[in-house]
Amino acid sequence: MDLGIAGRKAIVCASSRGLGRGTAEALAGAGCEVVINGLDAARLDKTAAEIHSRYGVTVTAVAADVSTPEGQAAILAACPEPDILINNNGGPPRKDFRELDREAMLQGVIQNMVTPIELIQQVADGMAERGFGRIVNITSLSVRMPIAGLDLSSGARAGLTAFLAGVCRQFAAKNVTINNVLPGKMDTDRLRGGFERAASQTGAAIAEIRAAQAAEIPAARFGSAEEFGQICAFFCSAHAGYVTGQNILVDGGLYPAAF
Structure with missing residues (x-):
């Protein structure tokens, strides 16, 4: 299927490996210019070279911590007017909730709730003015189903989901969508x-x-990073403009519910 986004500019956060890389590859395969991001500059450059070699599109690597204002500024300097934003970030490590101090809890909320909101604040209005925008937040199955030891990650991502439930509807008439994709065991x-x-x-x-x-x-x-990336890419496509504010499970049926 032609996703109708060839030539669009995409930012994919935390994309030197894993689900972020799978998504960056899928968007590059659809013809997008891609900005990828990560902490390990050497691995990031290698990923950028491989994606460019495979798909022939422009791939820009930005080694930065997306959780920091400086990191966000560097990413947006590389792509000031993105058409597509994929919010992705590492989560806090597994830990019993009794072991979490205030600093750890605040850092987890910054990583998995505050950071994506800050990026959306900076790009959504521009997308609306240009009449096209696709924002996908990679969250987690744990938003729906508790996973032992991931209470902080789950809580922060659930907070992001609730926060954006109203925000997304402010932009729907401008052909800007905001959806969440929830990976299970990938x-x-x-x-x-x-x-x-x-x-x-x-x-x-x-x-x-x-x-x-x-x-x-x-x-x-x-699940594989490649199939996950293709699902994210579809929700960034020209065909997905009537889908917003949704939580799309990618979990092989692990979450047992009808709705």
Whole structure:
């Protein structure tokens, strides 16, 4: 399917690897010029070169912490008038809620709620003036279904969801949409790190832990960054202008609900 966004300018935060990279690749494949972002400059440059080589589009790498004002300024300097914004950021590590102090809680809220709101504040009006905008926030299945140890991440992302529920409707008539895509168990470094942690705590083999968790998913497998990216890209497409304020689960059926 032609997504109708060739030549559009896209910012994809936290995109040197994982779901962010999968989304950046999907948008590049649709013909977008892409600004990618990450903390590791060497890995980011390598990713940019690979995406450019594969798709032939302009790829700009911005090594910066998107959670900081300086990082956001650097990203927006590279793409002052984006047509597409993919909000993505690392979340706080797994931790029992009793172990969270005030500083940790504030940092988690900055990472997963404040940062995407700040970026939307800076780009949404320009999108509205130009008559096209697609904003996708990569949140988490944990917004809908608790995941042990991720209470801070879940709370911050749920706060973002509620905050934007009203904001998105202010822009709908200007062909600017804001949606959230909620990944479940995706085959990324973060998930694999969880297997390693569980193995060290229980003594079980990583392969056994992986197989047991996959068996809990109706699709009987973990999702890939590539298929996740294609879903995000569709909600950035010219065909998705009548969809806004939605939470799209990408979880292989793990969340058991009709609505």
